[in-house]
Amino acid sequence: MSVVRVLVGTRKGAFVLSSDGKRERWSISGPHFAGWEIYHLKGSPADPNRLYASQTSGWFGQVIQRSNDGGKTWETPGGGAPAAPGGMPAGDSNKFVYDTTPPGGRSLTTHQWYDGTQHPWEFKRVWHLEPSLTDPDAVYAGVEDAALFRTSDGGKSWHELSGLRGHGTGPRWQPGAGGMCLHTIILDPSNPQRIFVAISAAGAFRTDDGGATWRPINRGLHSQYIPEPSAEVGHCVHHLAMHPSRPGVLFMQKHWDVMRSDDAGDLWREVSGNLPTDFGFVIDVHAHEPETIYVVPIKSDSEHYPPDGKLRVYRSRSGGNEWEPLTNGLPQSDCYVNVLRDAMAVDSLDSCGVYFGTTGGQVYVSSDAGDRWAPIVRDLPPVLSVEVQTL
Amino acid sequence: MIQVILPAHLRNLAGVGDEISIEVPGQVTQRSILDALESSYPMLCGTIRDHVTQQRRPFLRFFACQEDLSHEPPDAPVPDAVSSGKEPFMIIGAIAGG
Numbered sequence: 001m002s003v004v005r006v007l008v009g010t011r012k013g014a015f016v017l018s019s020d021g022k023r024e025r026w027s028i029s030g031p032h033f034a035g036w037e038i039y040h041l042k043g044s045p046a047d048p049n050r051l052y053a054s055q056t057s058g059w060f061g062q063v064i065q066r067s068n069d070g071g072k073t074w075e076t077p078g079g080g081a082p083a084a085p086g087g088m089p090a091g092d093s094n095k096f097v098y099d100t101t102p103p104g105g106r107s108l109t110t111h112q113w114y115d116g117t118q119h120p121w122e123f124k125r126v127w128h129l130e131p132s133l134t135d136p137d138a139v140y141a142g143v144e145d146a147a148l149f150r151t152s153d154g155g156k157s158w159h160e161l162s163g164l165r166g167h168g169t170g171p172r173w174q175p176g177a178g179g180m181c182l183h184t185i186i187l188d189p190s191n192p193q194r195i196f197v198a199i200s201a202a203g204a205f206r207t208d209d210g211g212a213t214w215r216p217i218n219r220g221l222h223s224q225y226i227p228e229p230s231a232e233v234g235h236c237v238h239h240l241a242m243h244p245s246r247p248g249v250l251f252m253q254k255h256w257d258v259m260r261s262d263d264a265g266d267l268w269r270e271v272s273g274n275l276p277t278d279f280g281f282v283i284d285v286h287a288h289e290p291e292t293i294y295v296v297p298i299k300s301d302s303e304h305y306p307p308d309g310k311l312r313v314y315r316s317r318s319g320g321n322e323w324e325p326l327t328n329g330l331p332q333s334d335c336y337v338n339v340l341r342d343a344m345a346v347d348s349l350d351s352c353g354v355y356f357g358t359t360g361g362q363v364y365v366s367s368d369a370g371d372r373w374a375p376i377v378r379d380l381p382p383v384l385s386v387e388v389q390t391l
Numbered sequence: 392m393i394q395v396i397l398p399a400h401l402r403n404l405a406g407v408g409d410e411i412s413i414e415v416p417g418q419v420t421q422r423s424i425l426d427a428l429e430s431s432y433p434m435l436c437g438t439i440r441d442h443v444t445q446q447r448r449p450f451l452r453f454f455a456c457q458e459d460l461s462h463e464p465p466d467a468p469v470p471d472a473v474s475s476g477k478e479p480f481m482i483i484g485a486i487a488g489g
Contacts, residue, residue: 035400059450059484060400060438076404079434091429092435097443 003391004347005070006355007051008363012381014053016071019376023353023367032074033065040128040342040385043070047136048389052155054126054141062094062125064155077155092157096123096141096149099162111145112174121145121165128385130185134192142182146173148200148211161211164197169216169233176236176255183341184240187245196250196265198314201226201236204252206265217265221254239341241283243290249292251320253283253341258295260320271320276307282344283319284316286369287352291319294354296339305336313356315370326363329373330364337362342385349390362373379380393424394479399459401439401482405432410479419474421453422465439482443446 002021008014013031032038033055041053051067053074063075077093098121100109113119124144132138137154147165149158173180181200188194193210196217203218215233226234236255243249252259252268257278259268272278279300286292293316299307306312311330314323336361347353354370357363361380366373392412393415397405403409415427422445429436440447447453452461456470456478470480 057400059398059448060404061441061448063434063438064405076434079432091433092442093434094437095442230459 002349004349004353005043005048005389006345006363006365006376007041007043007385008357008380008383008387009040009053009073009342009385010357010361010381010383014038014041014055014071015088015377017209017363017376021349023347023349023365028377029071033069035065036063037125038384039125040387041065041071042129042131042387043135043389044131044136044139046131048391050131050136050154052129052131052139054129056125057176059386064093064094064126064129064212066155077151077153078157086350093155095312096126096143096158097160098123098147098165099160101162111170111180112172116177118171121147121305124179127181127183128185130187133187133189140185140187140195141184142156144155144179145175146180146182148182148185148195148197150211161207163207163212164205164214167214169202169203172231172233176200176232184237186240186242186250188242189244190247194247194264196240196242198237198240198252200238201234203233203235203349204240204250204265206238217261218268220268221259221267222257222263225255225377238281239283241285244284246285246290246377249290249319251283251285253280253295255279256300258283258320271316273316273321273323274310275314275323281341282339282356284344284354286345286354287348288342288350289317289352289369292317292369293319294344295323296344296356298338304338309334309336311335311337311358313354313366313370313373315325326366326370326373328371329366335360340384342387343383345386347388347390353386353388355386357386358389359383392476393427393473394476395420395424395428396481397435398482400484401435402437404434407432412476415474419469420466421460421463421469421480424469425465426479444470446447452483452485454481454483455479 006017013034015030039054044050047068053065055063110118128142130140141149148161184198186196238253241251250261258272260271277297310332313326337358344356352369354366359382363376
């Protein structure tokens with residue numbers, strides 16, 4: 001019998017929701033790390049009991065947590081007392097230090113600030129942890145201010161893949177309302193050398209050599225809120241999604257516009273179609289139908305809640321353009337929550353489960369690909385991220 | 392032995408009780424206390440002071456003997472009552488919420 005484990009990061013701790021394959025009865029554990037912001041937690045595809053969590057606080061900074069038993073117990077990697085008497089501690093599991101060497105003579109140390117001046121990169125937090133597809137000890141971390149880090153020792157130490165900031169456009173990146181964050185990391189299952197990332201507000205980027213060199217992949221994006229709407233960088237990409245069986249096809253929820261690329265990001269085209277608004281944060285792909293995608297339209301620019309107070313997931317079975325609202329079981333009046341960029345996920349059971357969490361603390365599940373929804377929990381702290389493991 | 396009091400979240404992170412005792416070799420200063428603390432509890436590295444700059448994190452303060460020592464130089468000796476273990480060195484998180 002399959003088991004589903006839903007990993008929920010919230011403003012005030014982490015929660016682990018578990019069910020059998022029917023996805024009707026749930027057990028809830030948590031809060032783990034009570035009182036801390038948990039931006040993201042995710043399991044290793046190579047060892048599902050190995051979980052990583054990003055624990056942050058305005059007071060105490062960044063902490064990385066790791067579990068080897070599916071979230072029952074946690075540790076800070078390398079955080080124990082030194083093995084040898086008098087030995088110095090490592091304490092590097094939360095040490096995210098930017099590479100300031102100047103490859104090619106370029107400084108990696110400044111980006112564009114809100115007032116247009118250059119501003120030094122300052123580490124704030126880890127937004128997203130993406131474990132390797134094959135090695136439980138290898139994890140990528142997307143951080144604010146935007147950069148990509150990697151650990152190969154289970155989170156004990158991290159080093160920056162500085163080719164991303166160093167490829168040349170870094171001084172033109174600028175923070176969005178949520179900060180200048182690298183929030184999306186997608187590993188290509190067919191090509192270990194290829195990684196996609198997305199940054200607000202810089203855009204999407206791709207490496208084809210394991211992270212040594214990068215290039216912007218933003219051609220076709222049009223953002224009227226920046227001085228040059230079709231610029232190479234500066235776009236506020238909110239999230240990317242890919243189906244693992246078709247890694248050349250990417251879907252994007254941009255600040256405005258839902259986009260699609262059929263050539264690994266070389267060129268994008270808009271597929272917003274009949275959505276009630278093309279603003280939103282999440283986007284995801286059905287586990288077994290690569291042309292079935294999901295978004296949650298949100299009213300913007302400043303409201304950031306569902307249009308008309310109706311919480312609707314929209315599903316396209318044609319890879320975009322034609323969308324249908326999914327409302328069964330979701331509140332259709334007086335609902336003013338948001339669904340943040342990392343707060344949707346799918347399981348891989350035969351009948352694909354779709355999950356999302358809201359800033360109102362609800363986590364919803366549909367065990368039939370979106371036709372009917374039910375809350376798993378209603379009153380968690382604001383949900384920042386949702387990931388699902390099918391065990 | 393030096394007595395150190397941590398904010399509740401850091402006590403949870405380090406898995407310690409209300410007050411902890413640490414051996415601080417040499418002259419007892421803010422820096423030597425934090426060095427000894429991080430040596431015994433490496434998970435606290437980076438949570439009280441920045442990994443690289445060693446600057447106190449902005450929302451934390453250092454109190455002892457009813458004084459705010461936050462702006463004292465890190466290598467200045469702490470009060471005798473702290474170095475003798477009579478009074479605790481308190482690491483305080485800023486109050487939030489109102």
